[in-house]
Amino acid sequence: MKKIYRLLILLVGIIALSSCSSSKSEELTDLIQMPKQESPSITGTWRVKEVKSKKNSSDDQxxxxxxxxxxxxxxxxxxxxxxxxxxxSSKYVNLSKYLKNRGIDNIKVAKDKSYVIINASQGQLFSKDFIKQSDISMFYIVNDSLISLEKISNKVDSKILNSYSKRASKERMTNPEGEEVAEDQAITLGVRERIDEGSDYVSYNYYTYLIRIKDDVDISYKKAYNIFVNDKDEYWSINANCNNITNNYDEILAFPIRIKDKIGDTSTKSGYSYKDINLNMRINYVSNEFLSIDYTSLINDNPIRKYAILEMKNLKEGKFLSLQEFTGEEDSDLIFRERVLDEANSNFKNFDEKSIPFDNTNFGIVRNQGQWIFQSSIFTGDGEEFEQNFFPMEIAIGSQMLNKKSGKDTKDSLTRDQVRNINAQFKDYHILSNGKYILIQTPDEILIHKIKDNLIDKNPIFSIPTMNSTTIVSIDEQSASSAENLESAFTNYNEIIEEQR
Incomplete structure (x- = not known):
């Protein structure tokens, strides 16, 4: 928090200084220019020299x-x-660890050898890591395949530049923030489905919808088991496993698709799972970095429900992050404790501070009508005197990570009331990054509506039936060729159980 305060003071100072300036507006405009980007060290035309892939690899990328x-x-x-x-952007990495993390085990490199990795990206449209070996040799990785390149020219022909320039002008548009957004969209929605098996038992299944929107009349979807997450050129599968003896979901599993055939092996599985037989867990949020759950414990006589955040790629450690670890701010846990006591004072009569247990890991991420929010819980008493309350938490750091702005003013100008006016039964909604469509979730459907002039069309142009109670736990968008790649990977790596075109 101290860092934030210092930053605010600095910003106020900058504003004050700028307000005292006598420069004309056009002179200020001349000063505010995009920095010229120098040519990267890997500039040139490269030829694919060799492709090293695992057996039966059929990736279109x-x-x-x-x-x-x-x-x-x-x-x-x-x-x-x-x-x-x-x-x-560029960075030095230990090549042995980098290759191991990406599933490449058919190249021998010294364990202490470091290389420069140059990342080239453009928002949601493109991202590639190039590992530079020399001035004329480098490689990159696609899933479990290694692509070796050799330089054949130090420049790119102007005809090639012109052809992609024309292509971009046709395929993509620019939003007010200057970010390129393509018309062709692919959205993955990870969901948790609830099934009421009986009065005393509820089961959960996790699925992913791949929704493809090319234009108003060309929309389709596919549905597959587990939560499917895109992490640059690699894809991960996430699920919660039920214990057949206790009927509790006591294991969370998150692994790269490339090891899908090996995940049945106990030693392999242990490296990508978190298991606690005393817990009953639900997944509430998944990104390519974090996984958030809520859980109850068999050890507690009372049905205490708590929250937790884990690093998705480090589940085997079984470590619940504290708020301070998550935010990186020294005062986070102290502020968290004060928030817990304030909430207890508002909800529990004649409470004793000593009777309110504080757990600095008891916070998580949940979906709340169009937004991801941080949530925690408090409890007091025992037996018939037991009381529990759930409350949202305002965390300045992290809110931008959870609810990234699309760049379109539509994202900020559309309100819940507008969504409610279109469909009074709405549970959730998501506005696409191009600002042209909105997904509205109801108790039994996911509807797609068009947006025109910041207004939602009354009638949906596409619908996806949801037979069971459904909660969104992950959202990701890709555009243009990245949308094609995502759909191809989704189809190749998953068992499609439902689709509609």
Missing amino acids: IPKVDDLVYIDKNLVAIGDSYAFPPVF
């Missing part, structure tokens, strides 16, 4: 030998997948 890769300060293009213009 994998190029063929002799295919060309173009890299320029204004373009990075691999066939139909491209960034125009790209943003470059």
Whole structure:
């Protein structure tokens, strides 16, 4: 929090100084310019020299030998997948660990050898890591395939640049913040379905919907088991397993799709799971970094429900993050405790501070009518005197991560009341990044409506039936060629159990 205060003071100072300036507005405009991007060290035309893939690999994203890769300060293009213009960043990594984490085990490298990785990206449209070996040699990874490249020219032909420039002008549009957003969209919705088996037992299943929107009349969806998450060029599968003896969901599993055939092996599974036979857990939120759950414990006589956040790629540690660890702010836990006591004072009569247990890991992420929010719980008493209350938490750090703005003013101007006026039964909604469509979830459907001039069309143009009580636990969007790649991967790596075109 101290960092935030210092930042606010700095911003106030900057505003005060700028207000005292006598510069004319046009002079200020001349000063505010986008920095010129220098040509990256991997600029040039590259040829695919070798493709090392696991057996039976059928990924459409994998190029063929002799295919060309173009890299320029204004373009990075691999066939139909491209960034125009790209943003470059670089870092040093231990190559052995990097390859191991990406599932590449057919290349021998020294354990202490580091290489430069240059990332080229453009928002949700494109992202690739290039590992530079020399001035004329590098490689990148697609799922479990390694693509070796050799340089054949130090530049990219102007005809190539012009062709992708024209293509981008047709396929993509620019929102007010200057971010490229394509018309062609692919959305993955991870959901938790609740099934009431009887008066004393409820079961949960996890699925992912892949929704493809090319235009108003070309919309389709596919449904598959488990939560399917896109992490750059790798895909992960997440699920909760039920204990056949206790009927509790006591194990969370999150693993890269590339090891799907090995996950049945106990030693492999243990590296990608968190298990506690005393807990009954539900997944509430999944990203490519974090996984949030709520849980009850068999150890407690009272039905105490708590929340937790874990690092998705480090489940085996079984570590629930504290608020301070999650935010990186020294005062977070102290403020959290004060918030808990305030909530207890508002909800419990004549409470004793000592009777309110404080757990700095008892917070999580849940979906709440169009937004992700942080939530916690408090309890007091025992037996018939037991009371529990759930409350939302305002966490300045992290809110932007959870609810990223689309860049379209539609995202901010549309309100819950507008959604409610269209459908009084709405449970949740999501506005697409291009600001042209909105998904509205009702108790038994997911509806797609068009948006025109910041108004939602009354009649939906597409619907997806949801037979059981459904809660959204993850949302991801990809555009243009990335949308095609996502759909291809979703189809190749999952068992499709339902679809409609």
